[in-house]
Amino acid sequence: MLKQKLKxxxxxxxxxxTIDLYITARLMAKCNFAEHINQYNSAQKALEFLxxxxxxxxxxxxxxxxxxxxxxxxxxxxxxxxxxxxxxLKKYCKVYILSSSIDEDDIKTAxxxxxxxxxxxxxxxxxxxxxxxxx
Numbered sequence: 001m002l003k004q005k006l007k008x009x010x011x012x013x014x015x016x017x018t019i020d021l022y023i024t025a026r027l028m029a030k031c032n033f034a035e036h037i038n039q040y041n042s043a044q045k046a047l048e049f050l051x052x053x054x055x056x057x058x059x060x061x062x063x064x065x066x067x068x069x070x071x072x073x074x075x076x077x078x079x080x081x082x083x084x085x086x087x088x089l090k091k092y093c094k095v096y097i098l099s100s101s102i103d104e105d106d107i108k109t110a111x112x113x114x115x116x117x118x119x120x121x122x123x124x125x126x127x128x129x130x131x132x133x134x135x
Contacts, residue, residue: 006032006034007032007129008033008035008061008062008134009034009036010034010035010037010059010060010062011033011034011036011037011061011063011064011065012037012038012039012040012046012049012063013025013037013039013040013065014042014064014066014070014075015039015040015066015070015098016041016067016071017067020122020123021039024065024124025037027125027129028129030126031126031129033129034063042070042073043070043072043073043075043077043078044072044073047078047081047082050085050089051085054085054086054089055088057088057092060089060093061093062093062094063093063094063095063096064093064095064096065096065098065124066096066097066098067097068097068101068106068110069099069100076110079095079116082095082115083113083115090115094117095115095117096117096118096119096120096132097110097118098120098122098124099119099120099122102121106119107119
């Protein structure tokens with residue numbers, strides 16, 4: 001039996017909701033979306049990982065899926081700090097906002113951020129994953 005090729009080497013999920021993390025990771029595994037799925041329930045810990053590894057593309061995620069509303073550091077606060085990271089990292093890592101929010105201000109804020117590729121309302125689907133181009 002042929003093993004289906006995985007779309008991405010590494011991706012990062014950032015969401016304080018462990019159920020959302022689990023469901024999203026399972027869907028991604030089922031869709032052969034990524035070889036490695038790094039899950040963070042803290043935006044601060046994810047940011048720390050990115051800071052420490054910003055010069056090592058071998059461990060960086062190609063795609064980051066980021067929730068907006070989280071304790072301690074929101075997705076928007078994360079993006080302010082993300083913007084301070086190296087240009088090479090920002091070229092390599094593509095950020096998608098995943099949120100249950102349908103607030104027009106949230107959508108506009110996400111879409112106005114030059115480091116955000118797209119805003120997607122939760123829950124994600126196989127069709128959404130298929131629509132993400134390989135970078």
